[in-house]
């Protein structure tokens with residue numbers, strides 16, 4: 001945690017975007033760095049932030065967010081972002 005604070009949602013979304021982009025369902029979408037970062041930014045604009053200031057807090061919030069139920073609605077927003085960037089790519 002180099003800045004002294006971080007958004008745990010950002011960490012989780014970056015991980016989930018990588019997982020989704022590797023799945024066969026999204027093979028046809030562009031995998032370039034620009035599209036990937038746009039997908040992450042759009043998703044994060046549509047998700048609540050969860051800032052923490054300690055490593056302990058990071059682990060605790062990550063565990064709370066990383067449940068099947070939470071991943072389901074977070075993935076829904078990421079999938080919308082994948083489709084939006086796929087339709088209007090900026091690369």
Ligand SMILES: [Zn+2]
Pocket residue numbers: 030031032033034035036089091
């Ligand atoms: Zn691209």
